[in-house]
Amino acid sequence: MTARGQGLFHRSARGAALAALPLCLAALAGCGSPEEPRVQNVAYCQGSPGDNDTGFLHVEFRQGSTVVATGSVSAGFALTAEVPVGDIQIYVDGVQVGAVEGPTDGPYHPPARDEVTYLHSGEGCPDSAPL
Numbered sequence: 125m126t127a128r129g130q131g132l133f134h135r136s137a138r139g140a141a142l143a144a145l146p147l148c149l150a151a152l153a154g155c156g157s158p159e160e161p162r163v164q165n166v167a168y169c170q171g172s173p174g175d176n177d178t179g180f181l182h183v184e185f186r187q188g189s190t191v192v193a194t195g196s197v198s199a200g201f202a203l204t205a206e207v208p209v210g211d212i213q214i215y216v217d218g219v220q221v222g223a224v225e226g227p228t229d230g231p232y233h234p235p236a237r238d239e240v241t242y243l244h245s246g247e248g249c250p251d252s253a254p255l
Contacts, residue, residue: 160234161208162208162209162232163206163207163208163209163234163235164206164207164208164209164212164224164226164227164235164241165204165205165206165207165235165239165240165241166185166193166204166205166207166212166214166224166240166241166242166243167202167203167204167205167240167241167242167243167253167254168183168185168202168203168214168216168221168222168242168243168244169197169200169201169202169203169242169243169244169245169249169250169253170183170199170200170216170221170244170245170246170249171199171200171244171245171246171247171248171249172199172200172246172247172248179198179199180196180197180198180199181196181197181198181199181216181217182194182195182196182216182217182218183195183196183197183203183214183215183216184214184215184216185205185207185212185213185214186212186213186214186215187207187208187210187211187212187213188213192205192207192208192212193205193206193207199246199248200248200249202242202244202249202250202253202254204240204253204254204255209226209227209232210226210227211223211224211225211226212224212226214243221245222243222245224241224243226241237255238255240252240253240255
């Protein structure tokens with residue numbers, strides 16, 4: 125009876141070890157992996173096309189000289205982008221039209237889906253940025 129009990133215990137321990145193996149491998153896979161990117165949501169709308177007679181505006185979100193997001197929208201529509209945390213300069217058709225001072229230190233939390241820094245100029249822009 126003792127041998128049978130030991131055999132069951134031994135098999136149970138082996139089964140538990142095999143069951144725990146995928147969990148350990150998953151935990152090890154997470155170790156040393158790069159940190160989740162620190163991002164913020166920024167949106168911009170220009171209500172009137174200005175000198176651009178096509179009505180389409182080329183919008184760039186930059187950090188220094190690096191373009192981190194870009195897109196084309198019609199005047200009166202907001203462009204929303206997920207960009208790296210930090211200061212962001214907004215350009216429309218090559219001209220800086222605004223800037224966002226982003227957090228650079230302190231604890232980071234990923235932005236909520238509806239957490240957007242929204243800048244707009246001119247008439248005809250929505251009250252809030254599209255998500």
